[in-house]
Amino acid sequence: MMSSACIASILFGITCLLCELNSSLAFSSRASSSIITSWSSSVAHIIEHIVSPPPLQVTPLNELTNTRIPGPDGVDILAYTATNNNGDGKNTIILLHEFFGLNPSIVEKAELLAKDLGCTVIAPDTFRGTVTDFVPKAIWLALTTPQERVNDDLDAVCRFLGCNTDSAKKLAVVGFCYGGGKAIRYTTRGKHDAATVVFYGSPVTDVNELQRLNAPVCGIFGNQDAQFSSSLLDNFQSSLNDAGVDNDIRVYSGVGHAFWKDVSQIERRDQPQTDAYNQCTTFLREFFSSSTMRVDDTIKEAGATSSTTIKSRFLDSLDRPYDLNQGSKERTGLLNDLIQNGDSIQQPGSLESFMPVAPGRWRVIYAPHMTTMSGLAGGEFSVQYDLNDDGTIVSHAKCNFPFYKGFLSVSGSFGSVNNEVCRVDFDEAWIKASNHENDEPYPNIQSVPDSILKSLIRNLGKAAFIEPFAVFPISFLDSETIVFDFELLGTRICARKE
Structure with a gap:
């Protein structure tokens, strides 16, 4: 069978x-x-990171995180949780780091999103204890972290948050680079009712996969990103349309991969980082305030x-x-x-x-x-x-x-x-x-x-x-x-x- x-x-x-x-x-x-073609894209992606490295600060996870979540195999998942006391506790974001691992930049983004959206944001460590600022090691971590294990860990995070038992809770999964690819592969394979935000992560273009989604998708990319061709991004959007999934896919001019590096760019109102951030937050506000049930789910119920x-x-x-x-x-x-x-x-x-x-x-x-x-x-x-x-x-x-x-x-x-x-x-x-x-x-x-x-x-x-x-x-x-x-x-x- x-x-x-x-x-x-x-x-x-x-x-x-x-x-x-x-x-x-x-x-x-x-x-x-x-x-x-695949290797050329990967090499170009590596060169882009080496030529324009992000301003990373590597901090031991036990100092950076404030949450321990029981993992699927008995090993705790470390995470950083940002909350807004003015929120109603019903809206939650899982924030997935890039291939360098969980670092202060992701923590700052979690705090910013929690403050601006009035929700809880939790950023788990999907590498299970490892962070780096060395590009070859980051690539190795991304290649050797299977989607199935990430999905199991995110399921554990959802159980911890009560997303599986409280039907009033609404969930969005947001990811950067490596985390963006993992995010949409988590929502298409398991969390069909969660919204997805992909910051320059690997798209899913198979209509069969995307048709599982019951919630919208937001995609944010740069037109100078060596990893993703314009035809691939066009295919991503057309596949979402063919699958009947509401989406907001935008490609910003003049920037490449990982162009939103830190929160200070938003504070200075740099462009197009500020526009991209506003696209993300507007998308999430609309999702959190709307009904997301699709027609076929209504028929089923x-x-x-x-x-x-x-x-x-x-x-x-x-x-x-x-x-x-x-x-x-x-x-x-x-x-x-x-x-x-x-x-x-x-x-x-x-x-x-x-x-x-x-x-x-x-x-x-x-x-x-x-x-x-x-x-x-x-x-x-x-x-x-x-x-x-x-x-x-x-x-x-x-x-x-x-x-x-x-x-x-x-x-x-x-x-x-x-x-x-x-x-x-x-x-x-x-x-x-x-x-x-x-x-x-x-x-x-x-x-x-x-x-x-x-x-x-x-x-x-x-x-x-x-x-x-x-x-x-x-x-x-x-x-x-x-x-x-x-x-x-x-x-x-x-x-x-x-």
Whole structure:
């Protein structure tokens, strides 16, 4: 059950390797171009920080913070809390630091926002005890801090604040740079009713992800930021519009990354820092004073559409009930409706939730990125996988491409990361070339005849099994249907049990 996203990604990775072995140089060229572009952006971002470093003051966290929050794994989360005694205690901001860690600049911004908005602002340490003013170390901290851990820590902060139990409390998540990217990935994956403010953080442009949001998004960027192209920022705004999310995305001229460095810029009324700050506070005031419920949530609370009907609408839209279907805007919309309003098993990533329904054969029925990629390669494939009650998994993809016809297979084990996230670890891979329609794959690695090709495929498969191909949040789960978030490509995969 848990492996549909993992299987699809790994199988496509192996398919790409086979493409390269068969001299499909066009794919290699595109991949190389993408990698070069990504690295060029990262290098430019690093240079920008080195050339124009922020005026940082590194202070030990035990001296800087004033709050200890019980963490998800028994380790306290240190935070700084700023309050305004004139507020009603209902409006709260979680403020996420940049990749240098929690420092006095963030504390000063927390105090300013609390004073101007009359709310509580809490700035947690997401690096769990580490701060720095050394750019390479900051980059390392950002790269090695997983979103899942940040989400768990922010969930703990929300419990501490009472956001989960008091429906009158309104929450906004505001982040700078690294923190801006973490902020929108927290609200899209868990806190759908929280507003999001992204100060020059990595955008989310997948409409499927953004459609989860029930609250508006504010984005603040500089037009000279080497990290984010104008086309990416345009895509961010258009994706929010397509997802039906209210937004205020602005790009300020003449400034690059991290252009709001400290509170003194606001006190001096520097531009465009003051305009950007006013954009943020105006956005938050409007959010805190407004109703944020979206139409589909109103329908859900009113009970106007039953979960069975929602699921049936999606399944009825498919041309093939137990095979891979072409992606379409209509089907994606129906799948999103199922995720948002369907009757999913609670805590779908936990062993207690998925093990009762996991054993059996599952088939991938909807994965738009898979059909798009296979179409570009001039063929198609279908994916099935067998889950056993001992935690083992075997998957087979039947391929029909000009460069390869037959089966790609993997095997391994599956398990749980936390209540919302599953994991699949594959340790074997093999193939069976075949032109026969009714042929069957080799059931396991032991049944594959020994050869140099067998050894080569095993090694290629092991090389492809990297961390992004292993961990997947579950958006929906019931006894016969599962939807995974395939975060590596910013899309989803739906599978159905036979």
